[in-house]
Amino acid sequence: MGKIRHQKNKTKSKKNIEIKPNEIEQELEDEEQEQLMDDVIDDENDLAEHNEIDFDKRSVISNKTIKSLVSKKKDKIKLKRQFLLKRLHAAHESKREAKERAERRKTVIVSDMKHEFENSLGQIESYLEEQRLALAEKKNTRKQIxxxxERNRxxxxxxxxxxxxSQSVEYxxxxxxxxxxxxxxxxxxxxKKKN
Known part of the structure; x- marks a missing residue:
């Protein structure tokens, strides 16, 4: 109780305060305008951060963060709609890219392949011949049971x-x-057989 009485004594009495309604109203209006301007600037900065390309990669935006950043209901609805459209667009793009990849795999390129096949036919035949020879060598080197x-002989x-x-003189x-x-x-x- 002692602290409260001490604080009451420090305050000015109502009798000494001169009330000038015009000055008080003007000061209140000035303070409110400054505060509104600061809020608007802060909101614009926060919205600019949201509109950056990599913002959704850096942080997750939920309803709670939107409530704290934006004061008007219409702005909240706009932001929610923008975030929803971004997510839908990303999902749509990934599906579209997968579909295009599948179509590219299915398409057959036939334009001037005949000429290229005829040119590479000699190379293919030589490759196949090398494969046959290598296979034949493997069969010859393999020991058969x-x-x-035959084992007795x-x-x-x-x-x-x-x-x-053992019976010879040289031995x-x-x-x-x-x-x-x-x-x-x-x-x-x-x-000699191997060479």
Missing amino acids: LSQA QSQANIDIFNKI SSNPFELIKKQLEQQILPST
Whole structure:
């Protein structure tokens, strides 16, 4: 209570204040006009920010932000309509572009292709021939599974060769040299086939 009484004492009494109605009304009008001008300038700046191209990328505009920026109901309705039209236009453009892409994929270009095909026919044939040769080489290099009888014959031939080598005089005198010669004889024919 002490603070309130102290503040009341600081204020001027009504008796000392001279009331001049013309001056008060004029001051109030001036203040109101300045405030209105400031509000109009602020609203114009805010609307200019909304009308920028990348504004919707930078921020999301909702009804709450519109209410705080614009004071008139008509302006709010205009802004809502503009934002709705922008969203609809963006959706419409994306659908239109997708439709155009699909149509471009469907269209066949046939103008002077016959001449170009005839020119490239030799290149295509040489490419196909290279592919056939590469495929044939792959088939030749691939090891095929031998039948049981062929495997038996091959193992019997290997055993016979081993017996001949082990009984020879050359093997008993210098076995490593004989094995080296034998391997060279087996490897040379296989390398000649590849070249």
